[in-house]
Every structure is written in structure tokens, then in C-alpha cells.
Amino acid sequence: MTTGHGVGPADAAGGPARHLPVMLREVLAHLAPKDAGHYVDGTFGAGGYTSAILGAADCRVLAIDRDPTAIAAGQTLVEASGQRLLLVHDRFSRLDEIAAEQDFMPLDGVVLDIGVSSMQLDEADRGFSFRRDGPLDMRMGGDGLSAADLCATLDDVRLAHIIWTFGEERHSRAIAKAIVKAREEAPITRTAQLAEIVSRVVWAKPGEMHPATRTFQALRIAVNEELSELVEALAAAERALRPGGRLVVVTFHSLEDRIVKTFLSHRAKAPSASRHQPQAEGPEPSFRLVAKGAVEPGPDEVAGNPRSRSAKLRAAERTDAPAHPGGDLMGLLPPPSPQRHGRRR
Template sequence: MTGHIPVMLEEVLATLRPRDGAIYLDATFGGGGYADAILSAAACTLWALDRDPDAIARGAALAAKHSGRLHLLHARFGDMLDSLAARGVTTLDGVVMDLGVSSFQIDESERGFSFRHDGPLDMRMDRAGPSAADLANTLPERELTSILSDLGEERHARRVARAILRERAEAPITTTARLAEIVRGSVPRDPSGIDGATRSFQALRIAVNDELGEIERGLAAAQSLLAPGGRLVVVSFHSLEDRIVKRAMVGAAGRAGTASRHDPAALMPAPAPEFDLLTYRALRPSAAEAASNPRSRSARLRGLERRATSRQGMPT
């Protein structure tokens, strides 16, 4: 687990409240920090998913430590319903999701997630499908611009896209260093000190891994699996992720905006929500954690609990 520091671990445990005999899911195993803490906090069973085969391989030692209680599955969290059902698991007492790229993926230059070290322009979490190099070297300008703007919130998306097309005409863009150099040369220096390549790298990574679609599918699946009293805890790291999480949880708790009074639907009684918010505002890392672990600074934690009634609405 070297190099892996689970973000907002105390807050995750306090919100999840692991208990003896319960069944939990760590939907984003990564370095196993949350999994180890949950299993150490209670005599429970934990299923853990990760789309990265390297993460599953790293988890063997932790599975041995918690023999018989930790079950590792190589799968995307958007597919958790099918993955768990195939093992006979149809309800859970809690789900934890830690969104985005893992520390291991960032630190391994050969994975191509970061521009801090030169490596192949890859960015695939599960080592399958089109890579970031494939997108950078084949997408038309309009589609590339849309990805950079929508997924990276890059204000100079068109300028960056045109630079990429111009450079790839000279030679394919195959390394993180070359792409970073192209992007930096296309955008003005950020007064905040953020590297000019940051937003474009984020955009390509999200596109390569369909991260936002996975989050939407994962949140819906997690809610459907929760038993009465079950809790969903999600840690996100940028506004695009947090926006999806907030919308899903607010909607599940029946706190989304109501219909206009001129809309006939407003005359119908709203169904009682099945969930309650555990966090009315996202929790943030403590000042001490942000200082000791810079990667935690942008983290946001939100929680949701299924009400203690059955899915048919009868008391349990």
C-alpha cells in the first residue's frame, strides 16, 4: 500500500458506520485504504471492485490479512449489480465510492495519466479500449474541442484542439510530455499556478474511461442495492463529479426542485422519498489533512441513507 493515502478516511468511517455482521462494498478498491479500515472497524464482510487489474492484484495481501471477509472482483462499479448478483449478493448495508484516478495510476508513468513524468499517452484504467493517444490522434477538431471544454472546463479548448491537430499532422502524439508541451503552448499562464496542461489531461482521461457515465450508473446501482438503513458514501474530487453525486443524492432524498404550480403534475402528491441525506452540504477535508496530503484538497464527501422501511414501503 506504499504511496496510497485514503482521503477523508475518518469522515468516511463516521458516515458509513461499519457494524458487525454487515455486508459492504468498496466500489473503487484502489490501494485498499478504505477496505482495510472498514474491515478493521467491524467484523463485517466486504466486497471490493476495481476496473484496474493491477489494483486487484495488489489486494491479494489485504485479502490474506482479512481472510474470508474480503472478496476482490475485477469489474467496473457501473456493473456492480451484475457482478455482485453473479456471486449471490443482492443487498448491501453500505457502499463506498472514491471517484477519479488513483494515486497508483498517477504515480506510474507507464500508465500515462500524469504529465509530471514522461510516459506513453494511455490513461486507460482497465487497459482496454481506445487510449488517450487514440483520441488525440484521430478525433476531428469539433469533437476534440467539445471534450476539452465539457470534461476539462478548458476555456481555450478550441485553441488547444487546433494545436493538437496541427502537431499530429507532423507526427503522431504518443507521449504525455509531448501532449503537455503542445497544450501549454496553446494556453496563457494560469495566475493560480495550475499547470496549463491540467484541464486537458483531465478531459482526455474522463473521456477515455467514460468516468461520468460510470458515476451515474454506479450511483443508481448502489442505491438499488442498499438495504433499509444502508448507507452510500461518495468522495469526489472535481466539480463535474460532485455535481452528478449531489444531483443524484438530492433527487433520491426528494429534495429536487418541484414542478411549477402551473404544471398539472404539481397537483399530484409526491411519493415519499426512500432516502435521507446524511450530508446537507458536502464535507471537506480538515486543514491538517489538506496540508499533509495535497491530493485531498479538492475532495468532497456526500452521504445518503435508505430509510428503514422495505422497498414495498412496509416497516421492517
């Protein structure tokens, strides 16, 4: 999925950034690395969490990233790790399969940082930023449909659904119509083009986020299937963690945090029972909540790294109960895109 370290929603599509791992102290406290442990960093990025885990204990780390540039940049850390780091180019939704393939099971901990990387934002050619003109791409792994493809092929109903659902943009229908109208005159292939189109129909007051922020966020999430990747990664962690193993997830906007919160709450809930049916029904809790609610960054970190201000950390510890059946996981995702004849919101 994403390779983020330190990018919140206000910067989800633009702005310079230092490569700062967000809430590093809190991540280590909740992950609690120990000697001889096996840990997965599912969003390697610039390697901030991985380096810290390797420095906290004499353990091994399996780091995953779908961005080939992050993998290439991480080879120096691999060489310096003394064979304690494995770096794999893949999607973190497959973390349990990857760990099994690498003879790395079972796991003592999994950490996921669900935010777009500042490295990706800083490279205009990646097309994530509306502040730097470049190809309208947004693909983290370089494969599949690009944001330009979506803008060129989807009708206004589907575009509006994406922008509303993944960007929580209340002007989604107006933006979608503006995109469809603009592409009739010329293909929308550049980030600056799209930002200008959105700015024509969405007005921002001085000091507010750029009008195109939510639209760029929505397209990025759709292009990379980020929410379904997150859901699958949570289930993969549940399958791969040993009893007592920790899952730590850092998110940067409400869509992702809601998924993590709902997943962990459900997995930590005891089977229900009543006086009419005293025998409790349902699977036993597969997780125990370590952090009661969301942990947020302290004021010092926010002051030093403004992109951390929207971060939320949730953590849980694996019990010895079997992993839950996965049939309920798709209910964590927003509804699918409506058809042209479907009802509009």
C-alpha cells in the same frame, strides 16, 4: 470507473503522491460499519477504505476495481482478511450485479472514491501524468480507445468539446486546433508531446497549475467514460442497498460532485403537490440525506495531504421506498459531442 484515493484536480494528471485514503475518518463516520454487515468498496485502489472498514466492524467487504494492477496488489489483503474480503476485477457501475453474482446482497453500505489513483499517476507507462513521459494511454482497465487514439482520430470540434466539457478548459478550441495541426506533422503518442503542444497555446503564471492539467483530466474522463460510470454506479447502489444502508461518495472536482449532489437531491425529494392537485405525484424518496451538503476535509488533513484539498463527501441513507425509475439519469450527464456541422460554442 476510477480507483482513486487521494488525488484532486490539481494533480489529476501528474505529481508524486503517497497512497493516502482521503477523509477516512469522515467516510467511516458516515458509512457506520456494523458487525455482520455487507459493504462494497467500489474503488478499491490501494485498499485504504477497505482495510478501515474491515477494521471498524466484524463485517464483510466486496471490493471492486477495473485496474488489474490494483487487483493483483490487493491479494495480500484478501489473504489477511480471514475470508471477509472479496476482490473483484470489474467496473463499479455493475456493483449491484456483481453483488448478486457473489451472493452478497443486500448491501449495508457502499463507498465510492471518485479520483484517479496516485499509483496510476506514479507509473509513467500508464500515461496519466504529464510530469512523467510515457505512452499517451490513460486507460484504467487497459481496454478500449486510448488518449492517443482520441488525439489521432477526433476532429477539432469533438476534441474541443471533450476538453471544454470534461476539463472545463476555456482554451479548449485553441488546444484542439493545436492538437490537430501537430498530428499532421507527427503522431501524438507520448504524454510529453501532448503537454508541450498544450503549453504552446495556454500560458500559466508562476504558481498556477500546469497548462496541460485540464486537458489531461478531460481526456482521462473521456477515455474511461468516468461520468457515465458514476451515474450508473449511483443507480446501482440505489438498487442494491437495503433500507437503512448508507451511500458515501467522495469526489474531487466539480463535474463529479455536481452529479452526486443532483442525484441525491432528486432521490431525497418528496413528491410535489399543489392546491390544484393535492395528490402528490412522483416516486417516494429513496434516500434520506445524512450529510446536509458537502463535507470537506479539515485543515490538518489538507496540510498533511494537499491532494485532499478539493475533496467533497456526500452521504445518504436508503429508505424503504422502491428504487426510482432510471430514465432520468442520463440528464445528469453533459450534452453529447456536437457533429462537425453543429454549432460551436
